[in-house]
Every structure is written in structure tokens, then in C-alpha cells.
Amino acid sequence: MGKRALITGITGQDGAYLAKFLLDKGYEVYGTYRRLSTPNFWRLEYLGVYHKVYLIPADLTDMSSIIEALKISEPDEVYHLAAQSFVEASFETPVATGDVTGLSTTRILEAIRLVYPETKFYNAATSEIFGKTGILNGGRPLNENDPFMPMSPYATAKLYGFWITRIYREAYGIFAVNGILFNHESPLRGLEFVTRKISNEVAKIYLGLSKELRLGNLDAKRDWGYAPEYVEAMWLMLQQKEPDDYVIATGEAHSVREFVEKAFGLMGLDWQKYVKVDKRFFRPLDVPCLVGDYSKAKHKLGWEPRTKFDKLVEVMVNEDVSRWERWLKGERFPWDAPNYPSESNVLTRALRM
Numbered sequence: 001m002g003k004r005a006l007i008t009g010i011t012g013q014d015g016a017y018l019a020k021f022l023l024d025k026g027y028e029v030y031g032t033y034r035r036l037s038t039p040n041f042w043r044l045e046y047l048g049v050y051h052k053v054y055l056i057p058a059d060l061t062d063m064s065s066i067i068e069a070l071k072i073s074e075p076d077e078v079y080h081l082a083a084q085s086f087v088e089a090s091f092e093t094p095v096a097t098g099d100v101t102g103l104s105t106t107r108i109l110e111a112i113r114l115v116y117p118e119t120k121f122y123n124a125a126t127s128e129i130f131g132k133t134g135i136l137n138g139g140r141p142l143n144e145n146d147p148f149m150p151m152s153p154y155a156t157a158k159l160y161g162f163w164i165t166r167i168y169r170e171a172y173g174i175f176a177v178n179g180i181l182f183n184h185e186s187p188l189r190g191l192e193f194v195t196r197k198i199s200n201e202v203a204k205i206y207l208g209l210s211k212e213l214r215l216g217n218l219d220a221k222r223d224w225g226y227a228p229e230y231v232e233a234m235w236l237m238l239q240q241k242e243p244d245d246y247v248i249a250t251g252e253a254h255s256v257r258e259f260v261e262k263a264f265g266l267m268g269l270d271w272q273k274y275v276k277v278d279k280r281f282f283r284p285l286d287v288p289c290l291v292g293d294y295s296k297a298k299h300k301l302g303w304e305p306r307t308k309f310d311k312l313v314e315v316m317v318n319e320d321v322s323r324w325e326r327w328l329k330g331e332r333f334p335w336d337a338p339n340y341p342s343e344s345n346v347l348t349r350a351l352r353m
Ligand code: NAP
Pocket: 008, 009, 010, 011, 012, 013, 014, 015, 033, 034, 036, 040, 058, 059, 060, 061, 080, 081, 082, 083, 084, 085, 086, 100, 124, 125, 126, 127, 180, 181, 182, 183, 184, 185, 190
């Protein structure tokens, strides 16, 4: 029988790509989703996997729903991806972000310790935990031994999750790993993140559906990779003999300005005519530069990034242009209409009683 995996946050960018990746490997895939007034399964539909996964209603702030999710799925591997993942929003909701993005990692680890201690656990850590170190080291790519100096409530919550994962590994012998992933993007990225905000607006401007793009700090530099390649690294970390923590990155930093220039340039547009800098999109604190050194992952996991900056921008812009072109022709997409969970793939405690 194939292995069973439980993904928290299966409705997000990484959750959807990981679900597809694991299904292709023959896994039985379970995912948690939270109740929303407008259900959100468009990414799973987009990748054609919505009817192939089992969905379990659970909220990260509700310990008993997490325990139920484990009991229902009996997983060999848990991928903990769910989080309030938007850095900017964490300044507006710092307490909720601490609870959902930080403390929930303990809830899941406790549930694993109590219910299925043999389960392997992947924690979605982030390059944001390096924070100020990205400035102090003069732009040198960061590795697993660099100090952590978070610069946002989001990064602080994630640093808590990072350490609690290590503590459960060392205290209880749980196979628990941290993937310290640098930014990774795709056509399934949420529209509030800068790359997708740019690719989507370039597509609309090109097709005459919009006139301008308002952005914040154009000087910020990030190490942007391609999400489908990053979920493979998550899986590789859980296939090793020993649990460990790994940086996953491309090793290249590019500024928001470069992303903008490249994206508009692809459609033959001069970005300076359309981009307006708007104070609303500046953060109270912003990490100016983050770039990662993935040598440990390369040597121990055999993982390397294949899609670099230019190709990534191209993939994202082309897909957004194609979506809007189809939309103009009257085609409608999964994300245009709410798609309620079908009865066939939703599992709840009631089914076990
Ligand atoms: P994402 O698209 O924002 O997805 C986040 C997921 O968490 C969604 O499924 C969301 O559900 C779920 N969620 C949020 N609050 C929840 C709650 N209270 N209870 C249950 N589920 C909740 O994020 P992503 O880009 O896929 O990232 C996956 C993980 O990696 C996150 O933990 C993120 O912080 C981390 N990370 C991301 C990057 C990156 O560049 N993408 C880099 C490093 C680390 P809804 O769909 O209902 O909102």
C-alpha cells in the first residue's frame, strides 16, 4: 500500500503543488481546510487534483480538530504548511499571526507526540527568520549556520515554530525537520504577494483592463524560486535517514524593480509609464535583502533549483496573460466561482462513529 500524507494548508500555493507531487508518487493524500464563507479550492482544481485528495475540516487554532485530522488520516508523513503567511498582514494582526503561524506548530507536534509519534513531520520555516542578518552580512548568501534576527511578527512566529520543531526532535526523538525556504512563486501564488501582483497587473495593462500598478519598496531584493521545485525538496527532507534542517533557495537576489522591468519588458511595455510608488505598500520594517546558500541541500538531498529568475518571470506573466485572454473570450475559471467541498472527498469524525 502507498504511503499516507497529511498536508495542513492544502488549499494554499505549496499545499496544492505538494498534493499533486505526492499523488504522482502514489501517496494517499489528506489535507486540512478551514471553513470559509467562500470556499477556496481553486488551486486544487487548477492542478486537476481536487477529486483525488481527501479533505478534512480543521482549524490551526483548534487542537482537537488537529488531533481528529491525525486520527482520520493516520499519516506516515505530515507536512505542516498552513499559516498566516503574508508578512505585511502580520503587522496588522500580530497576535493572531503569533497564534496561527507560531503556536500552531506546537499544537501539531503535541498531537503527533500524543497520537502518532512515528509520523515524520515537515515544518515550513522561512528565510524571513534571518531578517537583519541579511543586511549585516553584506548580501552573502545565508546558510543553516547563520544567526536568526527576525524583522516582523510573521518572522518571529516562524522562528518560534523553527525552534519548537527542533525541540520536539531532540526531546522526544520525533523525525521533525525544518525547511528554511526562500521565496518561491508560481501562477498559483496569492495575488497580494509582489511577484503575482506584478504579473497579474502587467497582463491586465497589456490587455487594456488596467492602467497602473501601485507598489511599495522597489529596492527590496529577494531570492525567488519556482514553487513546484520547492515542494520536491520538502519531500526529500522526509526521505533521509536522519532529520535535519535545510536552506532551499536559488542563490540569486533580484530587486522588485528588476522583476517589474522584466515583467513589463516581456509584453513590450515601459514600466515607468505604469508603476506608481505608493506609501500604503511600505511596511513598518522591511528586510532589504535575502539570498540563500543551498549547498547543504545540494550535497545531502541532491536538490538544485532549475528555474531561475528570467524563466520564472516569463512563466508567471505568460500564464496571467493567457488567463485574462481566455476570460475576455468568456471562459470562466475555478477561482471565479465558489466551489463547495463535495461530499465524496470530505472526511469528518462522524464517519468513524
Ligand atoms: P499560502 O498560499 O498563503 O497558504 C497558506 C495556507 O494556510 C492556506 O491553505 C490557508 O488556508 C491556510 N491557513 C491559514 N490560516 C489557517 C488557519 N487558521 N487554519 C487552517 N488553515 C489556515 O502559503 P504558501 O505560499 O503555500 O506557503 C506555505 C507555507 O510555507 C506557509 O507556512 C508559509 O508561511 C511558508 N513559506 C512560504 C514561502 C513562500 O515563498 N511561498 C517561503 C517560506 C515559507 P485558506 O486557503 O483557507 O486561506
